[in-house]
Amino acid sequence: MKLSISIHWRRKETHYRLALTKCRACGRVSFGERKVCPYCGSKDVTTLIPSGTGTLLSYSVSYFRREGDEEFLPRITCLVKLDEGAIVPGELVDVDPDEVYIGMKVEAVLRRYSSDDPYGLIYYGLKFIPFLKG
Amino acid sequence: MQKVYVTAAAMTKVGRHFNLGFKELAYEVVERVIEESGGEAPDYLIVSSTLAALQCHQLDVSTIVAQALGLSGRRRIPSIRVETGESSGAAAVEIAVAMVRSGMAKKVLVVGFEKMTEYPSAKVNADYSKILDYELEVMRNVTPPNYAAMIMKDYMRRYGVSREDLTSWPVRMHENASRNPLAQLPFKISKDAVLKAQVISEPITLLDSFPLGDGAAALMIAGGDFIPPGSEGVEVLTTCSSTSTPLYLRDELASLPATASLRKVADAVLPSGWRKDAAVQVHDSYSIYGVLALEALGFAEPGQGYRVVEELEYLNPGGGLKARGHPIGATPIYGMCELYALMMEGFAGLSFSGSYGLVHSMSGPDYNSRLIILKR
Numbered sequence: 153m154k155l156s157i158s159i160h161w162r163r164k165e166t167h168y169r170l171a172l173t174k175c176r177a178c179g180r181v182s183f184g185e186r187k188v189c190p191y192c193g194s195k196d197v198t199t200l201i202p203s204g205t206g207t208l209l210s211y212s213v214s215y216f217r218r219e220g221d222e223e224f225l226p227r228i229t230c231l232v233k234l235d236e237g238a239i240v241p242g243e244l245v246d247v248d249p250d251e252v253y254i255g256m257k258v259e260a261v262l263r264r265y266s267s268d269d270p271y272g273l274i275y276y277g278l279k280f281i282p283f284l285k286g
Numbered sequence: 287m288q289k290v291y292v293t294a295a296a297m298t299k300v301g302r303h304f305n306l307g308f309k310e311l312a313y314e315v316v317e318r319v320i321e322e323s324g325g326e327a328p329d330y331l332i333v334s335s336t337l338a339a340l341q342c343h344q345l346d347v348s349t350i351v352a353q354a355l356g357l358s359g360r361r362r363i364p365s366i367r368v369e370t371g372e373s374s375g376a377a378a379v380e381i382a383v384a385m386v387r388s389g390m391a392k393k394v395l396v397v398g399f400e401k402m403t404e405y406p407s408a409k410v411n412a413d414y415s416k417i418l419d420y421e422l423e424v425m426r427n428v429t430p431p432n433y434a435a436m437i438m439k440d441y442m443r444r445y446g447v448s449r450e451d452l453t454s455w456p457v458r459m460h461e462n463a464s465r466n467p468l469a470q471l472p473f474k475i476s477k478d479a480v481l482k483a484q485v486i487s488e489p490i491t492l493l494d495s496f497p498l499g500d501g502a503a504a505l506m507i508a509g510g511d512f513i514p515p516g517s518e519g520v521e522v523l524t525t526c527s528s529t530s531t532p533l534y535l536r537d538e539l540a541s542l543p544a545t546a547s548l549r550k551v552a553d554a555v556l557p558s559g560w561r562k563d564a565a566v567q568v569h570d571s572y573s574i575y576g577v578l579a580l581e582a583l584g585f586a587e588p589g590q591g592y593r594v595v596e597e598l599e600y601l602n603p604g605g606g607l608k609a610r611g612h613p614i615g616a617t618p619i620y621g622m623c624e625l626y627a628l629m630m631e632g633f634a635g636l637s638f639s640g641s642y643g644l645v646h647s648m649s650g651p652d653y654n655s656r657l658i659i660l661k662r
């Protein structure tokens with residue numbers, strides 16, 4: 153067994169809602185729920201739940217094989233700049249690699265991260281797809 | 287404060303050592319270092335391994351190595367294990383130097399090892415990926431070569447550099463490795479071979495990234511007062527290290543901020559013009575990192591690093607992580623051993639007339655970065 157219920161559950165705001173940390177001192181927004189602003193060190197921070205839309209900052213089509221994910225290759229790994237200003241690392245799915253471009257509008261959707269198949273747990277969380285709501 | 291020296295060094299060939307476990311690999315290099323040190327045991331053992339818990343199912347590897355090598359029983363030599371991702375070996379040297387400089391120990395034996403071939407590469411890759419933040423990056427299926435790929439793309443776009451321009455790195459590393467009998471990949475390659483190799487994470491191909499190989503390397507780090515005159519070896523002028531923010535918190539992708547902060551230490555410690563008088567080892571798990579490290583350390587202006595790869599005479603003389611190989615916990619110690627050999631008697635077909643040696647190491651996309659400065 154490689155996956156843990158508690159490790160995933162503890163970060164559910166990150167995995168299900170892309171929770172961000174907004175700093176009241178410097179105004180910057182960072183990915184992840186944090187007690188300290190990584191930019192200025194202030195502890196005057198609050199959690200911000202983003203809308204889930206943003207633009208593609210960078211991406212790479214990956215064939216890097218890791219145990220258990222061979223059948224999902226290639227993956228498109230990306231950095232997305234959310235409309236709230238934070239940059240989030242993740243995956244882009246439901247799109248042909250040839251149709252991906254930097255600056256593309258994307259939105260977050262719930263998908264499967266990984267699993268202990270055939271017998272175990274499945275981790276779910278947010279990935280990105282091309283923006284559809286338009 | 288003690289002056290600190292490297293007084294002995296040994297390394298194994300990097301490769302697939304199916305018949306050797308980590309105990310045998312460590313034994314080979316430790317025995318040679320102790321022999322070179324006149325048979326005298328150290329008074330402290332520092333072990334560096336990044337993946338031992340995941341690849342060898344072994345906790346407390348420093349004790350297990352001490353027991354296996356006969357350093358524990360009658361001699362009861364204390365030991366400690368160090369792990370800081372891909373730079374673990376440099377962290378081990380950093381601690382050894384601090385112990386000797388402070389007088390806490392006279393002679394510290396540093397040994398790094400990694401077994402990278404006990405499992406299929408997909409498991410090794412999964413374990414290696416955990417140098418990143420497991421909860422925020424790894425669980426979301428983001429891996430080290432993905433970050434290197436996005437950094438490389440950003441570099442190419444920002445500076446108008448072509449994919450072909452960046453083949454200068456692996457071509458040079460393989461050329462160097464072709465003269466190093468201990469390298470995992472001791473053969474030359476062409477630019478075309480790099481471009482046409484299997485894609486790992488585009489634009490990174492197999493020939494932009496390090497091979498999986500086992501290895502071990504060891505050093506004796508000793509205080510000046512305890513060394514017979516004339517056998518000082520190579521002096522360790524200073525060690526320094528730094529951490530930086532995750533890639534997704536950076537305003538700029540195509541630079542190495544932690545490494546750049548270490549450049550200031552080198553410039554403060556060394557005389558001006560030191561770069562013309564130095565041999566350098568930089569961390570090149572992926573081609574782009576070698577180029578960016580040269581820029582961060584001031585060997586080239588931003589966007590120009592790929593141009594100086596062929597000009598620098600003493601650059602990763604053993605072939606770098608790319609071609610010598612990257613047995614992770616041992617890698618920076620290989621870097622030290624190669625520069626020690628170069629400065630003492632020449633190495634891999636090179637003789638060295640300069641005065642300084644720099645060993646740079648980092649983990650992932652510069653998440654932590656370390657620099658060791660040597661002088662002969």
Ligand SMILES: [Zn+2]
Nearest residue numbers: 175178189192
């Ligand atoms: Zn702040």
